[in-house]
Structures are given as structure tokens and as C-alpha cells.
Amino acid sequence: MIPLRVTEVSKSYGGVRALRPVSFDVRAGEVHALLGENGAGKSTLIRIMSGLVAPDTGQIEVDGAARVFRSPRDAARAGIVTIHQELLLFPDLSIAENICMADDPAALGWVDRAAQLSKARALLADLDSGDVDPAQPLRTLSVAQRQRVEIARALGRQARVLIMDEPTASLADADVARLIAIVRRLRERGVAIVYVSHKLSEVRSLADRVTILRDGGFVATRPAEGMTEADMIGLMVGRSISELYPKGEPKIGAEMLRVEGLTLAPRVQDVSFSLRSGEILGLAGLVGAGRTELARLIFGLDRPGAGRIILNGTEIRVASPQAAVAQGIAYVPEDRGLQGLVRSMPVAANVTMASLSKVVRGLFLSSRAEEAAGQDAIQQLGIRAPRGPAHIAGKLSGGNQQKVVVAKWLRSMPKVLILDEPTRGVDVGAKAEIHALMGDLTRQGLAILMISSELPEVLGMSDRVLVMARGRVTGLFERAEATPERVAAAMVAEMQGAS
């Protein structure tokens, strides 16, 4: 009996294809890894399997019988439990309660605290966490321990299929080893495990089978044995790079930004690099490598514990985003809905938000100037907004929203532009346009630091590639020497003796 099988499931969100028909199954006593870059469709598939969303097409079978999940609780009742990256636990309740509350949360009835304690103790011991006292409140635990509590909870619910989403993203090495040991033990007990991870070395040592998704579609399912990390990356990356990323002749000038020994423990450790005007420096790394944290330091959202930032030859202090903008640093953030745009406001209002003083006439905000700014942005960036500058930003497509955010930052006349996952969740057409725009901007002298988790994008667009892992710089490659293998190797490199 196959504990979980999905057949030809697909999902679209408002006209955007998040997942093309994919089939996937996991067997009892197996670790089946799910690989793919951001935007490849992994999270959509996970959400379908865990009962969070209903697929548009296809079906779900548990032990051969077709099932419909209307909620995660339905899935849990069928024995499918998901451990998300954002742990869903109760910090103020005891560990034992966190583990046992999910069992049968009927509205009334006596709670046998003693039974909860002993059950929790047994489950934790099973997971080699016998050192944790289940009577304590959860908030006394570290992230790694909390994760084990979630696993214990899943086991307590008789999970037969455990879906683990980036389980080691926030863990230290010692904890990673412990977790892997736990996963192996669960496998021995016959639990089916779907393991989603970016960390290819872990996948290689743990997985029995590997499924790779790319651009919302299925690529391959292979036995893990005999696959190298290079094989995996090759399948994840796929397409020919030069087709997608038009790279004209770069006009690289003098050094514009230099960062020396920038540190904010524990996420950013002693990072140094330089960025020249007219250049695109791609910043590659796994989730949790510290790239966004680095950007935040440069942009003044956080203050460094140590290190210097030198802009155009002068050492600067960036105490806040206002200071950053005043000095000519701009940051297009990762999460455009939450951080990049005010979705309820029109395009024109968003576009002027980082440079309001430019549309102020005397004491007042000139609506005419703002409208003109909005119109400018629409024309220059090719934003498709049927109602023009008055179109509400939240109603635009992902690609157009991203263009609005970029337009906003361009208006602040930056010397250095940091782009954090600039084409995430953006359709192919808009992606190409954004890349073309980046090329134009660099030819005008702008220095761009591009953070991206899409290897093809990094390799295709960058003049140089900087790689970070665990908060440190682990590689710096010129365009010619940046091959997928070298970059990927640097992305997973351990600390000692990094290049």
C-alpha cells in the first residue's frame, strides 16, 4: 500500500500557473526528497499534500483510496502531518501539552496531565531528546529542540507520512546531525518521509528517491543512489543559460561600494567584498546563508556589530533607511507584498514613496507631479497597468508589482541598488524585461548587488559571483570561471578553509 500518492495535480493562482500536472508518491519506510529552486512549485505541491489547498486537477490517494482534504486536519486524520518551516507551536504552554494537544482537541473534557507528561516523555526519548523536561514551557527551548517537539507531536498523532519543509534551514551543525539521525530512525520504523531541502549533501546522504521540479513542472524522479550533487543541480537548472539572460557588454567603472569585515552575529560574519559601478555582482547562497541580513545591514535596517561600509571612497554610517537613501543606496526587498509595496495604494503613490520630496511643491504634495511620476514609471519600465498611475498596486500581476517597486527605488537616484530575489514569483516575460532593465541600468553606471536563489539567474546575469554560506563569504568568481558546480560547491561549503 502506498501511504500517499498524488496523480497529475496542478494549481493556478489567479491565472498564474504555480504547478503543472505532477505525479508524486512516497512509500512506507522511504525518504523521498523533493528538490527545486524557489518558484519551482515545491511549496505548492507540499500545500496540496498537506491539505492547505485543493488542487485544480488530479487526485490524492491514501493507501490506494481517493481522498479529499478540506483542511490540514483532514490530512492529519489520514496520517499525513506536515512540519512547516514556521513551527506551529504554543510558546506559553508546556512541552507536553504542545505534543499532546493535537491528539483530540474536543471542546470539553478532562485533560490527564500525568498521561500527557508520560506520553511526551516517551515520544521525546524515542527521538533521542530525553534530556528535555516536558513539564517546562516551550519557550525555554531552542529552535532545534522545538522542531523535535513538532516531530514528536506528529508521531503522537500516528503520522504515517511526515512532510518536512526545509527542516535544517535554521539549525546548527550538531543539531542537523541529530535531526538526520532521527529521520533515519523514523524511516526504519516505516514512516514515509517527504523531505524538502536545498541542502544537496543532506539529500544525498539521506534520500532513497529524489524528485526534481523546475518552473512549476515535473522534471524527474530518480533513485538517489548514484546521483551526484552535480547531477541534481543539472536537473534543477536545466535550460540553456544564454537564451534566457541577455547579457550585453558590461561597462564596468570604478569601485562604488566596499564592505569590510561586516558582522552581525550570528547571521553575518566578517563579510568583505567590493562592488563597481556598472557591474552586477550576483550573491548566491542557500536559504539562511545570511544574504538578506547582509543587505539589511548595508541598507540601514539593522546596525552592524563590526565592520565598515565605504561608498564612493568615503566611509559611511548607515543608521536607517533614510540615511541609506540619502547616501544613494536603494534596496528592493525580498517580500514585495509585505515589504516592497503598499498594496492598497495606487501605482503613483508607491512609485514616489522613497522620494516624496521630489514631488513636493512648497508645502504640498503635488498630485500632478505624482501622476507624472507614475506615468514615467509605467512607460520606462513597461508596467502593464490598465488604469494608469491610478491603478491600485495590489491588483497588478507579480511581475508588474515588482516593476513598481524597482521604479520606486530608481526614482531615489541610487548609486548602489540591491535587488533581493528580483524575479521571484514573476512570469517569464516580465522576468526577461527585468533582466533587460538591469542591463540598461548598469550601462548607465548603476552598481547592482543581486541576491538570487536561482542559479541560472545568478550565472546568467552576474559579472562576478559572490557566494555566502552560514554567514560567511565562501567564494568569489569572475563570470568566466563561475560554473554551476563551483558555485554550488561554495554554497554548501563548510567553514574551514573556504576559498
Add this chain to the structure above:
Amino acid sequence: MTATLFSRRLLSHEAMLALLLALALFTLSRLSDSFLSSANLLNQVRLMAEIGLIALAMTLVIVTGGIDLSVGSITGLSAILLGVLWSKLGIPLPMAAVLAIAGGMVAGLANGLIITRFGVPPLIATLATMAFYRGLAEGLSQGRSVRGYPESFYVLGQGDVLGVPTQVLILLVAAILVGIALQMTAFGRTVLAIGANETAARFSSLPVDRVKLIVYGFSGLMAGLAGVLLVSRVTTTRSDMGMGWELDAITAVVLGGASIFGGRGTVLGTVLALALIQCLKNGLSLAGVKADGTIVLIGLFLIAAVLLGNLMDRIAAR
């Protein structure tokens, strides 16, 4: 920005309010012959001026997504400060008035600091200061009221300037200034952005903490001014002044179309709502209902206004 989707919905809300107001005025004029006389109308506006000033500032606070429950207490505190400074410490009245108003502003700034520097949610911060400031007022006054202010002082609360009651003028000027600030300045744009998406506002390099501080400081300032005007109108100082005014102000703002969650609201809406509430109060008293009856209706209005607002949001989101 002329009629964008964003302000179109609000315009219709204000139009509806204006219609209701016209209806109320018409009904009241039928109920009582003297209602539409300029003397009565001006007097009605005089009565709503103090809460009006507070509601203006509250509009800004609520648009940023916050709330200020301490305004009533600040009103009382500044009234007491006025009394104590003048009668106990012998400070000349104009100076005492200025200091009392400044005291209100300081109280408001303290709110702002607790909210921005210490990260305490506005609801809780102002709930706590509501108690503390009222407590200060009671302690400073020791239960005694202050009377015997000089006649010249009453020009603020009871006098006229060119035939228009003084407070009305003050309210009008304040309403115009705050309205312009909110709709037409970079400051106002920042206020709206903070309420709509504070994270994005911060990321866009807007001075979020500074603006919040100003908004809460202004709220305290208006409450202080209201306190002084109130004393001038009723000729005494008591420590229970302004009690319950936070409810009136919040009701006016929410009834005026502002979203309690922030990001949306206009001064025009607040002013129309204030007028409507005052009409209601006037009408009820003409019909023989005591003041306490009106607060029942105000409470109902508040709940209805929020329900309607939520409903319209849900429809708009479809």
C-alpha cells in the same frame, strides 16, 4: 490624486454622511422652531468644539493604525494644570494656559515614546496612561475644583470673534489645517502609508517613528487645548473633565469612514460625523431625552459604523 479607486469609496461614504446630516438638520428644524437660528447652530458647534479638536487628532492616530485612549484623561490633566498653575502658583493666566496646553503635548509625546521606543502596542500603552494621567489630575487637584477665573479668560470659551464663537473659529482653522496636512502633504502621505503597511513604509525609508511621535504628540496637544477651552467655557476646573471623551472622538472618526485598522480616513468625514452626532445630541435633548440617553446611541453608532466598514471592505475585496 483625483478620484482614484482608493478615494472613490471614501467619497461615497462622505456623501452618505452629508446626506444623513442634511436629513438630520431638516428633521430637527421641524421639531423645533429655534433650531435653525444662527444662534442655536453656532452654539451647537461651540458645544462640539472641544471633542472636535480631539477627534481631528484622533483621525491621524487611527489612520496610522493606532489608537489613543488617554485623550480624555489628558483633557482633565491639562484643565487641572491650568487651575493649579494659576491659582496655586500664581502664574499669569495666559502663561498658565500655554503651559497647560504644553503639558498635554508632553503627555502625548510620552505616549508616542512608549509606543515607538518601547514597542508597547498603542492600545495597551494608552490604556495605561489613561489611568495614570487621570490619576495625576486627581492627585494634583485633591478633589477640589478651581473657580474665579477672570472675565477676560472666558472669551475663549464663551466669547465671539466677529460674531463667530471663538472655539468654532479654532476648530475650523484646525480642521482645515489637519485636513490639508493629511490629504496634501508628504507628512499626510506618510501617515496613510504607516496605517496601510507599516513595514513597507519603513522599508521605503519613510520616517515612521518620527511621524508616530508627532501624531501622538499632536493628540496630546489637542486634548490639552480642549481642556483649556472647556475650562473657559464652563468657568471651573475639575479633575473629572473629559471623562469618556475618547469614546466620542473614536466614534466620530470611525463613523466618518476611517478604518479602525488604519490606512484610510479623512478629516471631512470626521467633521461630518461630528456634526451628525451633535445634531443627534441636540435633537434628543429637544425631545426631552437626557444626555445619558445620547451616549447609548453613540455606542450603537460606533458598533454599527465598524460593522458597516467591515462589510464594505469585504465587498470591495471581491
Add this chain to the structure above:
Amino acid sequence: MVAAPSHRATQDTGWPHRWLSGHGQVLVVLGAIVALFVVVSFVNQRFLSPANLTTIFSGNAYIAVAAIGMTMVIITGHIDVSVGALIGVLATIAGTLAVAGWPLWMVWLAPLVVGVLVNTLAGALVAYAGIPSIVLTLGFLSILKGGLIVVTGGDWISDLPRGFFLAQMKLFGLPVPMLTALVLTLAVAWWMAHFRFGRAIYAVGSNPEAARAIGISVERTVVGVFALHGLFAGIAAVLFATQLTIIQSTVPPNLELMIITACVIGGVSILGGVGTVIGAALATILFATITSAMIFTNVSAYWLRAVIGGLILITVLADVARRRRQA
């Protein structure tokens, strides 16, 4: 975040230490009560007189009872500023029915029923209509407060029948209010620790999303909590109404503030998820002690609210600071 190896992060697991870190606030309150008693009785012997002790422990017991319900509301992450007005209304209902000759048991029961009904409506509006609890209860506050005066016309209720004064009676040698507060507080504390719904209250307050994920209905929990809150408000109203020979038509000033403050100072975090009814009850005793102490040491009573306000401010700042450090 790159965490240090986990075994270092686990705190000392000794039982006393664990209880302390979770209930430190309660001990502070207890300590303050004891300290005040010691200091004030030094200054003025009469502080320890049976009459005064009765006032402290029994006269304010109704506040402790109301605080039981409020504790639950605050733990789920909401607030109710209308409870003072509600108690006033319910007390008047009791008095009116008593004067009209209704049987005593109905007179004492009616406030409970009405309290539950009113607050269930409030809870439903908060949970299902998405009205923030602060706004909703502000509205209810004025409806109840104004409504009370409109209906009673400002008249006080006197001529209450003889058997009405429940609060002045004794049971098992203890004054009824004190006994009621004691029994109810302990019972609810035990219930919240050992029954599913009680635990669900904490779960919803601690992380509503996680609660939903494991199948707890956040909406039903909130409505249930408000309903219970109405029940305890009703009991408090009965105790309040039967204390004196007359029932005023105004709501006791500051009552909701006292109740909320009792909860907050008793360790109920205004951010939700944390706190116990025992802490709230002890904090009520602390306030009564402070009030009494101020009288017996000739400190002007007019500074009482400032003291309470200052206390709540300090407690809230400390709570937020503590949460920040843990995050």
C-alpha cells in the same frame, strides 16, 4: 538563526525554579501584600482590626470574581472595557427584581443569565464580525452606562427586602463574598489547568494560527470565553448589589480599570497566552490593601488612581521588555 548546540539552551529543570520563572509575578504581588501589611500595621495598629480586614478581603471580593472572567478574556488576546457598566446594570436588575417581590433565588440568578447573554453577543461580534474587542466594548460601555441611567432615571434603589443581602451573610463562618471569591478562583484555576476548554483558552491566546491548525475553533473559544466572563460579571454584580442597603444608579467609577489592572498586575499578559486567575485575585487583594493603607497612613486617597496607573504602566513595560528578550 544559527543556534548554539541545543543542550545548552535548556534551562534548569528543577521544579521550584521552573514554577518561579512562570509565576514570578504572582510572588511579587504576594510579597507586596505582605510588605504593606507589615509596614502599615507598624504605623497604625488599627490597620489589623477585624473590621478593616473584612473590608480588604470581603468588601472587594466582587472585583476578584469579575477578574476571573476578565483574566480569561485577556488571555485569549482580547479586552473588555464595558464590564464595570455591565456590573452596574446587572446589580440594578437584581435590585429592581427584589423590590418587585420576585423570589430571592431568581433575583440572584437573573444577573448571571443576563450577563451571559449580553457578553455572548459581544463575543460573537468580536469573533465572527471582526470588530476589534476594544472598539466593541467601548461601544457596549456607553450603551450600558447610558442605558442604565435612562432606565433608572438616576434613582437609587432602596427598600430592599430583608433576605436580599447575600453579601452580608456568612457561610461556614466566612463572609459570603470572601468564600465565593475563594472557591470560584480556586475552582476556575483548577479548571483552566485540567480541562480541554481551559487549555484551549491558553492555546488560542498563545498562537491562534497553531490552534486553528490543530483543529481548535478560535471563534468558538472566544465566544465561550466572553460568555463565561458574563457569568462571572453577573456573580460579581450580585455580590456588589447585596453589599449595601441601597443600590446606586451609577456604575462604580474605575471599576473596569480596577479589574483590568488586577489582571495585568496579577501576571496576565496583555499580549495574551499567559496568566492565572490566582494572580488576578491576589492583585485585587493588593489593591484593597493599598487603598486601605493609604487611608490608614493618611496619604491622600486622591493619589490612588495615579498609583494604580503607574503600577499598570510599569507592569506593561516590563512585560513587553520580557517578551522582546525572549523572541
